[in-house]
Every structure is written in structure tokens, then in C-alpha cells.
Amino acid sequence: MDSTKKKKNIAAHDEKLPWELMEEILYRVPPKTLVHFRTVSKQLSSKTSCSSTTTSQQSKIPNYLVDCDEFLLLCDMDIGTAVWNPWLNQTKLIKPELGFQIDGIGYVNNKNSNTTRIEEKVYKALASYSKGSYPNVETCWKIYDFAPDARENKGHCVDDTTEGEKEPTSHNLGGVPLNGTLYWVAFYDETDSLYHLTKFDFSSEKFLKFCDLPCGINHRRRDALVLRVFKGDRFSLLKQCHVTKKVEIWVTKNKINVEDGDGVVWMNFMTFSIPNFPGLVQYYSKPSYFIDDKKLVVCSCDETGQAWIYVVEGNKLINKVQVDSAVDRWPSHCTYFPSLVPVPRGQREV
Template sequence: MEKTATLPWDLVEEILSRLPPKPLVRLRTVCKQWKTLVDDNTFINNHKKTFRFILVTKSKVYSVSLNPKIEVRELTLNIPGLKDEEPNDLVECNGFILCGMAEGAVVCNPWLGQTRCIQGGVNQSSFEYLGIGYDDNTINKKIVYKTLASDTSHTTTVWKIHDFDTDEWKDEEEKPETTGESNLIYIHSTRGVSLNGNLFFIAYGLTRPSFFIVFYNFRREKNYNLCDLPCAQKDHSDTLVLRVYRGDRFSLLKQCHVTKKIQIWVVKDKIDIRSRMKVKWRIFMEVSIPNLPDLIQMQSYYQPSYFIDDKRGSKRLVVCSCDVDGRAWIYVVGENKLISKTRLDSVVDPWPLHCTCFPSLVMVPGCQREEGKANLQVNYSFLWFFVWLFLKLKFLFSKIKYF
């Protein structure tokens, strides 16, 4: 019997990398090899529609990709109220985007085009949305995503925890009489960083000499200290941005407001809050460029977005920030020099909110229920076209092999 010819795996990977994200969710069930490929971060990063930044204005949502040319695309996302009111914050957590509005918030996966509204309840206009984490309940073997917010209408810190499963809110208050006024923790940046379900923040205290990292544990619903930052001085005028690095540790960007010098630190080992290991930092990059602007403008006080590209032995820092006129720019820095700077002229409104975004195939919690009936009636013409293309290429490949 003649042996059936199969497509080279490189060709299969190339075909899958050109499919829209939504079909990839379903195609993961074809076989174990396809599931392993689609779940691989390297595959997602190399996908033709992968992007690195999300920008939100009062009327539009944009994605920015670097392939290596910078491309700006307008995204079609159903964010209620976006054209009627200006969003007040934007946070990326676990591949989701949390967009705070005057009336509640919107959680979306921009890669899959999914959105879900969160109603803030009483005094929702005073909510400050901090990020998304999850309670990894090992007993019930179920991940429950939760939103963390703070209620700024109180004199003390009041945490607001939203459960995606029940759609209910829970309050938790930190009282000065139990902690002591000198022991209170203040959040330096309201943009949380999610890692392994916990939400991490740069914080400071009245009696502590340096900035430090705290994290909110959603299972215990409590704050914990992690470590001090490697910065020697505590200056609130400096730019400080915490990000996830290599998926399991942190990077820290600091720009001195006087010298404009940028320093990047990274954590040497992966973060494991259960082992209580001491967090060790190492300097990754130092950039001192005279014509590099302030990454935080006094008009907005909105921190820059960045990611580190250290593939193939090179070290590059890619930053998104706004200039003094509110126009968005992308700066690429490496080897202590400014490699390129690009103004995003297609972003129509000034002072856009922005954040880094690493695409994910994780569906927004709750959207599965809302899209269940729609998925039963999905148009399979695109998938049939893919099957036809697959079989056609397989046939051509067998002919080439025969000759």
C-alpha cells in the first residue's frame, strides 16, 4: 500500500499562523500536536496578527504591532459608553484588558474580540480599578477570576473584590487602628501586574526608606510584602514601572526625572511566593540618551508602557508614551542609543490610554455562556476553506514527491 504523504510541519505551522485567533481556539481540539503548538507562547508571538500595545481613546481602540515595522490597526471592540465618556484607566492582566469607565468597567480579550461589562454597584464612580487576578482553588480544581478595585470615597483603604462567576462584589477595609498609621501601605502606581493569579504593586510606607513590592492574594484576600525595589533612593518624581518578564519574573523600569537616565532591572529567578526565597535583582540595561524625552508628562501623570526584547542575544527596550502635546510615540532603544522613534499619527485623539498586551487564547470569563448559542450557529465556511486548502496542499506535495 502506498504511504500517504503528509504536509511538512513547518507548512502546517505557517498555515495556522495565518488564521484569525477565534478559529484557533476550536482547532486546538483537532489533535494533541496542534493543541501544543497553539498553546505555545512562541507560536502566538509569531502569529501574523500578534500585537504588543493597546491604545484606547475616547472614541477608538488601536493595536500596535512590530513585525519589525510598526503597524497601527483600529480594533472593533464593543466597549459600551466609549463614544459617550472618556475611559479613565487601562490595565493589562493575564492577557485581558481592564478598561475603567465612569460607570463600571469593561474586561476584554482584544485578540479574540471578546468583551464583558462589570457593574461597580454603589458609588461606582469612585472606584479605581487596579487589575485582574484569580483564585486558583486546588480543592475544587477551578480557576475563579476576580477584579480588584479600591473605593476612593473612603478615608481608609477599602478594597473592592469582584467575582466573575457570581458577578458579586465584596468589601474589605484596612483600618488604621489595627495596623497603625505608620504601618499603612500606599500604592505608588494603580496599575497592577498579575503573576500566577496574584496582583503585584509598587508601594511605599511613611517609615520605610525605599519603594517595595506588595501583592494581593485573591485566595486569602489579603496583602503581603514581597521585596524591596533595587532603587537606592525613594523619589516620587521618578518614573517607576513594573512588568512581567519571561512569564515568571519581573522587570523594573526607572527613569530619573533629573538626568532622564533609564535603568532596567530584572529578577534573576522565577517568582515563587510559597518558597519565601529572597528576590534577587540584576541590572539588565542602562540607557543615557540626551534627546530622550520624559516618559511621564506632567499633564497626564500616566506611566509609560514597555516591554523587553532580548531574543537572539540582543537587548532592546520598546516604550510607548505620550509627548507634551499628548501624541503617542513608540521608542526603540538598544546599545545605549535610540534606534528609532515613531509618532503614531493614525491615533486620532490626544492623550490615549495605553498598555502592553501579549495576546492570549484565554476566553473572557462569562463570555462562554453569552456566546454558547452563537457558537452553535457559527458559519463553518471559513473552516471548510481551511480544510480544502489543507487537502489541496497535501495533494500538491504528494505530486511533487512523486515526480
């Protein structure tokens, strides 16, 4: 068969493959590999390229960003909160009631009505409204569905107490999502010697204490403490002591079972104390980081609000980069890995 016929047969075969199946395949391909697909076809290029264009929603300046696994949340804009997938250039606007801020999004698995074997993710957003000052803070929580018309999305209230425990105090804004569940670093009272993970389960709509964290409380609210998802199914935790500037990173030994935190085992992944290493301050934007093999990459602002990126390997600071001076002081930032998961548009009939 000559090359012309061979190309025609390949093209005909490709056209028969449903795009939904192509998306399912591409979703399992590492982001670095996806970049090479741009030369295959115009359709793949459009699906695997991050567009530089912005919508009217994205052009609004958010007060802060929240990394929600497959998506980013552009929060506290004057038009609401935008759920954004920059890789696909898709957005969905959620308009919580006045005073409520979106803390994160999760999902529940519902059976599709067409078959009992297929489950679909029904995404929901969790928002909070707080009044008072620490330690006398009252918080009201609401769940918002991804309704087709955001103007009709009023949300519904949920219980803000933790089952069997006192109400926790969150260490950071925004929850960390894993397998549809949101997690926060928290403590329960002034006698706590350890930080804990608290979770919100969207199926039961309850707050639950999940597990203890491996680090003690030294300088409450002043230590840098950042929780991240590690390798897609585990957690990592970065802590820097406010006084000594010593940095410790732990990771969970096994993948997280969202139903039970009793079996969670934390391992020390990296500890370093580098002379003149900066404090990872958290005044207006918390530090963000990711682990690349044995390297740690951290983005944080200094005391003046200037953003820097630090690269640490072993016990050495191997690179330090100032973020472009055009960026405003105290920029909101987070770590985001490209995803081919479409931004949910609303709940289907189940």
C-alpha cells in the same frame, strides 16, 4: 496511499481531536507562530486572529487601560469595566459600585469536582475606592467574582491593611498580575529609602509586603517607575530619574515564587543616559514598555500629551516614532501580548 486518501485520513483524524484540547495546545504556542496557523483552516483562523470588529462594550471610551496578563481591562467607562481579550474578541462586563475602580484581576486555584487531579482558575477582580488627598488617603477595597449576571455582583469588602506593616501608598494605578496575584510598587512612609513590592493574594484576601525593590527614592512620585512581567515568570522594573533622565532597568534573577519574596534577587539589565532623551512623564498615563532581547521599546507621552514610541539599544536611541496624530492627547496605553485564554464568564460549581 494516494494524496486524496491521505488528506481524507488527516481530516478525519483532526475532527476527532476535541477543540478544548486544541486550545490547550495552541495556548502553549508562541504568538508569532500562531499567525501562520491562519492558513491551515477556517476554525484555526478564527481562533488565532484578532478581529477588527467591536462590541458595544468595546466602543465605549475607557478612561484608562490595565494590562492583566492574559486580558486587558477597559476601565471607568460609563457602563462599567470590560475584561477584554482582543485576540479572541471576547469581553466580560464587571459593574462595580459607584466610585469603585477595578485595579486588576487575579485568580485562585480550585479543585474540579469531577477529579482531584485537575485545578481550575477562578478569576476575581479587585476594586478600590479612595477619598482624601495624599498623605491622608482612605481606601476601601472590594472583591468582585465573575458572576454570570453582572447586575447581581455586589462584591465583598476586604481588609485594606498590610499584614505587620503600615498601610502602603501605591506609586501607580493598577496592579501587575503574576500567577493569580496582584503586585504594586509602593512605599510605606516618608522615611522610606527604597520602594517595595506589595501584593494582594486572592486566596487569603490579604495585602502583604513582598520584597524590596533595588532602586532608591529620589523624587517621590515624580520619577517614572514601571513594573512589568518579564519572560512570563519574572519581574522587570524601569526607573527614570525625574532630574537627570537616566534610565535604569532591573530584572529578577529567578522566577517569582508568589509565596515568598525573601529570595528575590534583582540584577541590573540595562542603564543608559542619552542626551536629549525625553522624560517619561506620568501625568495622565504612565509609560509602557517591553524588552526584546537587548532592545528596549518604550511608549510614553511628552509634556503636551503627544504619544511617542522609543527604541533603545545599548546606549543609543535607534528609533523614535510619533504615534498617529489622529490619536487624542494623553492616550491610555499598555503592552499586551496575544493570549488564547478565554475571558472568564463566571465561577463554576466546585
